[in-house]
Amino acid sequence: MAGPLASQREGEMIGSKGIIQKVEFVRIIAEALYSLGFEKTGAQLEEESGIPLHSSNVNLFMQQILDGNWDESVITLRKIGLLDETIVKLASFAILEQKFLELLDREKIKDALKTLRTEIAPLCINKERVHELSMCILFPSQHLLLEFPHQDVGRTKSRPKLLEEIQKLLPPMVMIPERRLEHLVEQALNLQVGSCVFHNSLDREMSLLTDHWCGREQVPSQTLQVLQEHYDEVWFLQFSHNGKYLASSSSDRSTIIWEVSWNGRVSLKHRLHGHQKPVSYVSWSPHDDQLLTCGVEEVVRRWDVSSGHCLCIYVKGGLGLVSCAWSPDGKWVFTGIADESICMWDLDGKQLQCWKGQRTVRNSDLEVTSDGKHIVTKCKEAAVLLLDREEKTEKLIEEIQTINSFSLSRDNKFLLVNLLNQEIHLWNIEGDPKLIAKYKGHKCSRFFIRSCFGGLQQSFIASGSEDSQVYIWHKDSGELVKALPGHAGAVNCVSWNPANPHMLASASDDRTIRIWGLKNQLDSKQEKAQSNGIHYCNGGT
Amino acid sequence: MGLLFLIKLEGKVYSCKHCQTHFALSEDIASKNFHCRHGKAYLFHRVVNVTVGEKEERMMITGMHTVVDIFCVGCGSIVGWKYESAREMNQKYKEGKFILERFKVLGPDGSHYMGIQEALVSGSDVEDA
Numbered sequence: 001m002a003g004p005l006a007s008q009r010e011g012e013m014i015g016s017k018g019i020i021q022k023v024e025f026v027r028i029i030a031e032a033l034y035s036l037g038f039e040k041t042g043a044q045l046e047e048e049s050g051i052p053l054h055s056s057n058v059n060l061f062m063q064q065i066l067d068g069n070w071d072e073s074v075i076t077l078r079k080i081g082l083l084d085e086t087i088v089k090l091a092s093f094a095i096l097e098q099k100f101l102e103l104l105d106r107e108k109i110k111d112a113l114k115t116l117r118t119e120i121a122p123l124c125i126n127k128e129r130v131h132e133l134s135m136c137i138l139f140p141s142q143h144l145l146l147e148f149p150h151q152d153v154g155r156t157k158s159r160p161k162l163l164e165e166i167q168k169l170l171p172p173m174v175m176i177p178e179r180r181l182e183h184l185v186e187q188a189l190n191l192q193v194g195s196c197v198f199h200n201s202l203d204r205e206m207s208l209l210t211d212h213w214c215g216r217e218q219v220p221s222q223t224l225q226v227l228q229e230h231y232d233e234v235w236f237l238q239f240s241h242n243g244k245y246l247a248s249s250s251s252d253r254s255t256i257i258w259e260v261s262w263n264g265r266v267s268l269k270h271r272l273h274g275h276q277k278p279v280s281y282v283s284w285s286p287h288d289d290q291l292l293t294c295g296v297e298e299v300v301r302r303w304d305v306s307s308g309h310c311l312c313i314y315v316k317g318g319l320g321l322v323s324c325a326w327s328p329d330g331k332w333v334f335t336g337i338a339d340e341s342i343c344m345w346d347l348d349g350k351q352l353q354c355w356k357g358q359r360t361v362r363n364s365d366l367e368v369t370s371d372g373k374h375i376v377t378k379c380k381e382a383a384v385l386l387l388d389r390e391e392k393t394e395k396l397i398e399e400i401q402t403i404n405s406f407s408l409s410r411d412n413k414f415l416l417v418n419l420l421n422q423e424i425h426l427w428n429i430e431g432d433p434k435l436i437a438k439y440k441g442h443k444c445s446r447f448f449i450r451s452c453f454g455g456l457q458q459s460f461i462a463s464g465s466e467d468s469q470v471y472i473w474h475k476d477s478g479e480l481v482k483a484l485p486g487h488a489g490a491v492n493c494v495s496w497n498p499a500n501p502h503m504l505a506s507a508s509d510d511r512t513i514r515i516w517g518l519k520n521q522l523d524s525k526q527e528k529a530q531s532n533g534i535h536y537c538n539g540g541t
Numbered sequence: 542m543g544l545l546f547l548i549k550l551e552g553k554v555y556s557c558k559h560c561q562t563h564f565a566l567s568e569d570i571a572s573k574n575f576h577c578r579h580g581k582a583y584l585f586h587r588v589v590n591v592t593v594g595e596k597e598e599r600m601m602i603t604g605m606h607t608v609v610d611i612f613c614v615g616c617g618s619i620v621g622w623k624y625e626s627a628r629e630m631n632q633k634y635k636e637g638k639f640i641l642e643r644f645k646v647l648g649p650d651g652s653h654y655m656g657i658q659e660a661l662v663s664g665s666d667v668e669d670a
Contacts (some may be wrong), residue, residue, distance in 0.1 A: 235544045251544070280544050296544070363546060381548060402589075404546050420546060445592045446614040447543030466543075492543045509543050 026051045032181040055080070058175055065163050070099040080174060089123050091166050096120045100133060101156040113137055198474065198481065200455045200501050216481060219460065219472055220504040220516040223486050227513040229256055229268055234507035236281055236450070236493045240288040243499025245269070245305065247291055248513055249279035255293045257305060264503060266515050270308030274301055280448070281323055281365070285330045292324040292333060297362070300324045300335050302347070312349045323366035323377075334368055334375060336360040342375060342387075359387060363448075365405055369412040376415070378403055384415065386429060397433045399425065405450050409458060410498070416453065416461060421445045424463060426475065437478050439463070442471040447490055454496025454504065462504060464491035470506045470516065486514055545615060548589040553649035555583075555641060562590045562615035564641060567649050571638055576602075577665040579644035581654065582621065588639040590614045596625060601666030604629045611639060620645040 012022040026045065030053040033042035046052050054062070057080045064073035074092050077083075083091075096119050103112035116137070121130055157165075167175045177183075185208065192212040193199055200218035232252035239246050239260075246258040246266060255272040277295035284291055290311070291303045297320030302312040314321060316337055323336035332352070333345045342360055344353040355375075360366065364378035372389070379385035381402050386395040402420040409416070415427045421444065426437040442449070442465035451463035453475070460481065461473045470484040470491055489509030497503035504516040553567035565585045575582040594610040605628040611621050621642045624635040643654040 233543060278544070362549060402548060446545060448546050449543075490543050 023051055027053055027176055028181045028184075031176045031178070035179050035182075054175060062163060062175075065095070065166070066159050068099075068102065068159065070095055080170075083170065083174070087169055087171075089125050091169050093120065093123055093126055093129075094162065094166055094169070096123075097129070097133065098157070098159070098162050101136075104136060105156050109137060199457075199459060217519060218502070219455070219481050220502055220518060221482050221484055222517055222519045223514050224264065224517040225266055225515040227258065227266060227268075227515070228511065229271075230254070230511050230513075232278075232511060233489070233509040234492065234511060234513055235278065235448070237505055237507040237513060238282055238284060238493075238495045239497045239499075239505065240284045240305075241286065241498060242288050243497045243503075245284075245288065246495070246505055246513075247282045247284065247293075248505075248507055249282050249293060250511075251278035253278055253295070255279050255282060255291070255303075257291065257303075257308065260497070260500075260503075264500070264515075264517065266505075270305075272301075272303055272308060272310070274310050274313075275299070283324050283326055285326050286328055286370075287330060290330070292326065294321060294324045294335075296320075297322055297338050300333070302333065312347065314345055314349055316343065316351070322362055323360070323364060325366045325368045325375075327368060328370050328372040334366060336364055336366045336377060338362055342366070342377065355387065359385065365407075367406075367408045369408065370410070371412065374412075376406070376408055378406070384417065395429065395433060397427050397429065404444055405448055407450065407452050409453050411458075414453070416451050418444055418449055418451050418463065424451050424461065424473075426461070437475065439471075439473040439478055439480075441473075441480050441483065442469070443467045447492060449490075450493040452494055452496055454501070456501040460496070462494045462496055464494050464506060464508075466490040468508070468510075470494055470504070470514075472504075484516065487512070547614070550589065555646045555648060557613045557615060557618070557620065558645060558647050558653060559618055560613065560615040561647070562613050564588050564590060564613075564620065564646060565639070575640055575666060577621075577640070577642050577644075579642050581643040582640050582665070583643060584635065585639045585641060588621075588623075588641065591620065591639075593623060599665075603632050603666050606632065606635070606666075618645065 014020050014022045014025060026049050030042050030045045033045060057076055061073055061076040061080060064076060073095055077088060077091055096115060100112050100115045100120065103115060116133055164178060167177060189206050196212055196214050198214045198216050198218050201214050206212050230248065230250040230252050232250050234248055234250045237246060237248040244260050246260060247255060249255045253275045256268060257270040257272065258266045259269040260266050272293065275293065275295040275298060277298040279293050280296045281294040282291055289305055291305055292300055293303065294300050300314040300321045301310050303310050314333060314335055320338040321335045322338055325334045327334065331347065335343050335345065337343060340360055342355045343351050345351050359379055360377040361379065367376040369376065375387045375389060377385055382399045384397040384403065384406055388394065397415060399417060399419060401422045404418040404420045406418065407416040413428060413430050415429050417425045417427060419425060423438045423440040425435055428434045428436050439461055442463050444466060447466060449464045449466065451461060454460050454462050459475050461475050463471045465471055468485065468487045468489055468491060471480065472482040473480050487506065487508040487510050491506050491508045493507040495505050502518050506514045506516065547562060550563045550566055554563050555565045556563050565588045569586045570583050571586050572584040575584050588611065590613065591611040592614055594612065596607055596609055599606055599608050607625040608622045609625055610619055611623055612619050621640040623639045624637065627633050627635055647653060
């Protein structure tokens with residue numbers, strides 16, 4: 001029967017909540033000791049506690065499997081209680097299959113055949129497998145090949161592996177699953193990370209000694225640098241995919257490429273002049289070697305990042321261009337046009353394709369998913385269109401209020417939509433679009449205000465605001481984590497460094513860009529070298 | 542100020558007399574029988590490109606109302622108000638609608654409004670249901 005599972009101990013509970021059965025607890029500890037190789041200690045525990053890991057029949061069974069005493073093991077199997085007939089048959093099948101294959105390996109064809117006919121077949125289960133095994137006799141060399149539908153059909157597995165598979169068939173009470181304690185501990189650690197609201201730390205090692213918990217200090221909240229190189233309002237900025245560069249564009253009609261050094265300092269690399277209108281949008285090429293910039297209802301320019309030279313100008317006679325995006329292979333450029341069409345161009349400035357008929361609106365952003373399949377654009381005042389490039393399908397994300405701007409997540413699964421005078425909405429765009437979260441607190445009523453995903457695993461949402469603060473929310477809970485003061489004018493755009501979960505940049509009407517980081521990153525030595533005596537609004541000189 | 546987010550309307554548009562920012566369409570007029578200090582005012586179902594001020598209780602010709610002033614997003618000039626709530630039951634039809642002062646906007650044909658003589662009507666509001 002159940003073996004000497006001391007019946008007086010059945011029902012004894014431990015732990016502060018009284019939900020852990022003592023007998024199970026001791027058994028998994030014993031299993032863990034054996035798994036770690038501490039045979040003596042394992043045995044000691046069994047003796048001292050009086051709680052055996054396995055009943056004597058199970059122990060015998062396990063030994064017989066490892067020794068290859070197949071016939072005896074099948075007999076012992078029947079002696080183990082708590083098993084219903086189906087399980088006994090399945091386990092017997094597995095044992096006898098092993099016997100069969102090992103016989104074949106030793107080229108004892110006659111014995112193998114006998115096993116198949118008189119022991120395996122009478123079980124009357126898994127007939128397909130019985131056929132496959134009989135093929136192994138006919139074509140002995142084939143049982144080493146992988147041509148059968150099941151990968152290891154002909155391969156003889158190791159005996160410990162067989163034991164593992166049988167253990168999965170049997171009820172866990174009879175044979176404790178291997179490494180059960182490790183599994184439970186890993187589960188607990190995963191749950192800790194999962195419920196760590198501000199999880200943004202790069203620590204690879206988690207300790208078992210304390211619960212894992214990132215505090216709000218893992219979210220950027222301190223101004224580390226104020227960049228004052230633009231002559232007018234800064235309307236847009238974005239980090240490159242590799243996080244090594246930052247591009248910012250301004251109503252002063254220029255774009256600046258900044259370099260992010262290894263220690264997090266941002267410095268000016270190139271000033272890009274050429275646009276005759278304020279520059280409202282930039283887009284990094286997939287490999288970060290080129291940059292597209294868009295003048296407001298003007299032209300799109302393509303620049304080389306390392307030299308700062310303008311490589312190409314995209315012009316559509318008489319019509320202004322309003323947005324720009326790259327194809328994921330970097331070979332084509334997409335632009336939105338003021339006549340509500342979308343054009344695709346090659347790198348030399350030649351127009352290749354055009355989607356007409358109100359595919360986009362004048363005040364829309366344009367993005368292309370990283371698999372190149374969809375073009376994402378606002379097609380109506382309150383709707384975003386996911387246009388399949390082969391035009392087989394169109395998906396519509398419909399809002400009730402006017403959409404200001406939107407942002408696509410790196411994995412193409414989510415769309416962040418800034419609503420005018422309202423909240424920011426998060427949509428899941430895999431399959432049928434679903435609204436999954438809302439973020440509020442910021443102000444967006446007059447200007448293009450942009451938001452973005454950020455942090456480790458993109459678990460935060462950041463946005464600009466007309467009240468001059470940078471807002472950061474926790475993506476899953478919608479909770480406002482930080483509202484960062486400091487700028488002296490509306491914050492038009494934010495960008496989170498994809499390569500550094502602790503670095504955030506913001507662009508403002510006060511003509512500056514702020515680089516935000518963690519509090520303890522503020523290095524006083526660095527600050528003295530850079531400071532020109534201007535006091536920042538929230539700490540640091 | 543940042544890159545202005547402007548909604549462009551199609552059709553017969555009433556726009557800001559200072560900066561031509563679009564506000565509303567002629568087809569959205571609910572009533573032309575309103576008045577304000579500067580003369581005629583129209584009640585609209587829908588107005589765009591305006592920001593709102595603080596809520597205020599204001600006594601109108603037709604009774605007490607809660608209103609917010611509305612300002613052009615382009616130049617910030619005050620162009621009218623929005624009815625948030627009305628005290629009297631028969632004035633509730635105004636809730637959520639906007640008043641644009643005719644003096645502050647250009648008509649669909651681009652015309653200015655110079656009806657100063659009509660400003661002699663004292664007080665704001667009117668058009669009874």
